Amino acid sequence: MPAIAVHKAALREGLVLPYAEVGGPSGVPVVLVHGYADSWWTFEPLLRRMPASLHAYAPTQRGHGDADKPPDGYLPEDFATDLVAFMDSVGIERAVLVGGSSGGVQARIVAGRYPDRVAGLVLLGVPVALADKPAAAELWEAVRDLEDPVDRDFVERFALGMTAEPVARGFLETIVEENLKAPARVWRETLRGLLETDLRATLAGILVPTLAVWGDQDPIVTRAEQQTVLDTVIGSRLIVYEGAGHVVYWERPERVVRDIADFADFAKSAA
Numbered sequence: 074m075p076a077i078a079v080h081k082a083a084l085r086e087g088l089v090l091p092y093a094e095v096g097g098p099s100g101v102p103v104v105l106v107h108g109y110a111d112s113w114w115t116f117e118p119l120l121r122r123m124p125a126s127l128h129a130y131a132p133t134q135r136g137h138g139d140a141d142k143p144p145d146g147y148l149p150e151d152f153a154t155d156l157v158a159f160m161d162s163v164g165i166e167r168a169v170l171v172g173g174s175s176g177g178v179q180a181r182i183v184a185g186r187y188p189d190r191v192a193g194l195v196l197l198g199v200p201v202a203l204a205d206k207p208a209a210a211e212l213w214e215a216v217r218d219l220e221d222p223v224d225r226d227f228v229e230r231f232a233l234g235m236t237a238e239p240v241a242r243g244f245l246e247t248i249v250e251e252n253l254k255a256p257a258r259v260w261r262e263t264l265r266g267l268l269e270t271d272l273r274a275t276l277a278g279i280l281v282p283t284l285a286v287w288g289d290q291d292p293i294v295t296r297a298e299q300q301t302v303l304d305t306v307i308g309s310r311l312i313v314y315e316g317a318g319h320v321v322y323w324e325r326p327e328r329v330v331r332d333i334a335d336f337a338d339f340a341k342s343a344a
Contacts, residue, residue, distance in 0.1 A: 074121050075095040075096065075120070075121070075125075076095070077093050077094070077095055077117070077120050077121070078093070078094050079091060079092070079093050079094075079113075080092055080163075082132065082162040083162060084155060084158040084162055085158055087141075088135060088155070088158075089140070089141050090132045090133055090134065090135065090140045090141070090155070090159060091112075091113065091132070091133050091139050091140060092113060092131060092132040092133065092159070092163070093113040093114075093116070093117075093120055093129075093130070093131040094128075094130050095123045095128075095129050096123055096125065096127055096128035096129055097125070097128060098128065099125075100125060100126055100127045100129075101126060101127055101128065101168075101169060101192070101337045101338075101340075102128050102130070102165050102168035102169070102192075103127050103128065103129045103130070103170075103171060103333065103337060104129075104130050104131075104132070104156070104159075104160065104165065104168045104169070104170050104171065105119065105120075105129060105130065105131040105171045105173070105176075106132075106134075106156060106170060106172045106173065106176035106177070106179060106180045107131070107133070107134065107173055107174075107176045108172075108174030108177075109174060109175045109263055109264065109267070110137065110231070110252045110255050110263070111138075111174075111176075111248070111251065111252065112133040112137050112138025112139070112140075112251040112254070113133045113138065114138070114247055114248065114251045115173060115248060115251075115320070115322070116131045116173070116322060117244070118244070118322060118323060118326035119322050119326050119329060119333075121326075122326055122327060123330060124330070126334055126337070126338070127334055127337060130159075130163060130165070130168075132156075132159050134152050134155060134176075135147070135151075135155055136255055136256070136259035136262075136263065137251075137254070137255050137259065138251050138254050138255070139254065142259065147259060147262040147263045147265075147266050148266040148270065149175075149178045149179050149182060149266055149267065149270050149272075149275070150179075150182060150270075152178075152179040153179040153180075153186070156170075156179055156180070156183050157183055157187060157190065160190060166190070167189070167190055167191065168190070168192060169192050169193040169194070169195065169333070169336070169337045169340055170184060170191055170193075170195070171195040171197065172194070172195070172196055172197065172199055173197045173199075173322055174197070174198055174199060174200075174293075175199070175200065175203075175267055177196040177197065177198075177199025177200075178199065178200075178270070178272055178275055180194060180196070180199075181194065181196070181199070181275040182275050184279050184281050184283075185275065185276075185277060185278035185279045186278075188279075188280055188281055191281045192281065192282075192340045192341065193281055193282040193284070193336060193337065193339075193340030193343075194279065194282070194283045194284070195284045195286065195332075195333055195336055196283070196284070196285045196286065196302065197286045197321055197322055197329065198286070198287055198288060198291055198293070198294050198320060198321055199285070199294065200272060200293060200294050200298060201272060201273055201276065201294075201298040201301045201302065202272050202273055202298070203267050203268055203272060204268045204269075204272075206293070208292065208293055209267075209268060212231075213264060213268060215227065216260050216261050216264050217261060219257035219260055220257050221256055221257045222253070223252075223253055223255070223256070223257055223260065225249065225253065228249050228252045228253055229249050231252070232245055232248050232249055232252065233245070234292065235292075235293075235318060235319045235320045235323075236319070236323060236324055237288065237290035237291075237292075237316060237317060237318030237319075237324070238316065238317060238318065238324045238325075240324060244323070273301070276301070276302065276305045276306060279305075279306045280307065281340075282336070282339065282340045283302070283306045283308070283309040283310070284309070284310050284311075284312065284336045285299050285302045285303070285310070285311045285312070286311075286312050286314065286329065286332060287299045287311065287313055287314065287321075288313075288314045288316070288317030288318050288319065288321045288324070289313055289314065289315050289316065289317070290316060290317060290318045291317075291318055292318065292319060294319065299311050299313075312332055314328070
């Protein structure tokens with residue numbers, strides 16, 4: 074089991090993001106991009122299982138976890154700009170981007186705009202749209218009136234609603250603690266950005282090898298959305314995890330790591 078090292082990356086304008094890292098320079102660079110309200114800790118089950126063939130980085134995005142929390146910059150395109158700046162800061166020229174949930178939106182933006190920086194793209198339960206979904210509207214109703222400190226019961230319900238299979242209680246408690254580090258305004262402005270952005274448009278122009286991974290019990294992302302990815306991104310592939318929910322990387326970390334490693338090997342040979 075590899076040891077996880079935690080560092081800090083200084084980006085433009087003094088923005089500092091913590092990031093977790095496992096692996097050495099001989100491994101294929103992989104950047105794990107977390108989703109809404111999370112931090113690098115959401116990928117801890119994957120990081121603990123990373124093979125030596127991969128050199129993984131998991132940054133915490135602005136406003137989240139222990140990252141700096143500037144007053145603005147919470148649109149998907151802002152997070153995408155930060156992602157490229159992070160890669161510059163830690164010296165990653167080209168990497169496989171692995172986006173979890175809404176983290177796949179900024180990963181898609183980077184893949185479409187900077188294909189020379191992206192060796193491949195893995196989308197783990199990533200939505201094609203949110204604004205038209207009742208669950209997203211219900212979440213917005215709750216989030217728009219959030220105040221600090223953010224209610225712990227609300228965060229626990231949010232985290233528990235993401236899974237279809239049991240997840241270790243201690244890990245879920247860590248996720249809740251990390252979610253609580255995001256101020257109410259970050260919950261609000263990040264979700265507003267996701268709802269007001271044309272997420273479908275972020276699929277345009279992606280020419281790098283792409284793998285979609287989806288749990289068929291996902292309460293947020295539909296099978297039809299996965300078909301949209303296949304129809305839009307040339308040469309993309311889909312792996313369905315039967316019985317898994319939205320965060321397959323919590324529920325099936327061993328399999329997710331295997332699929333990422335196999336895909337990274339494929340992307341490396343295709344370069």
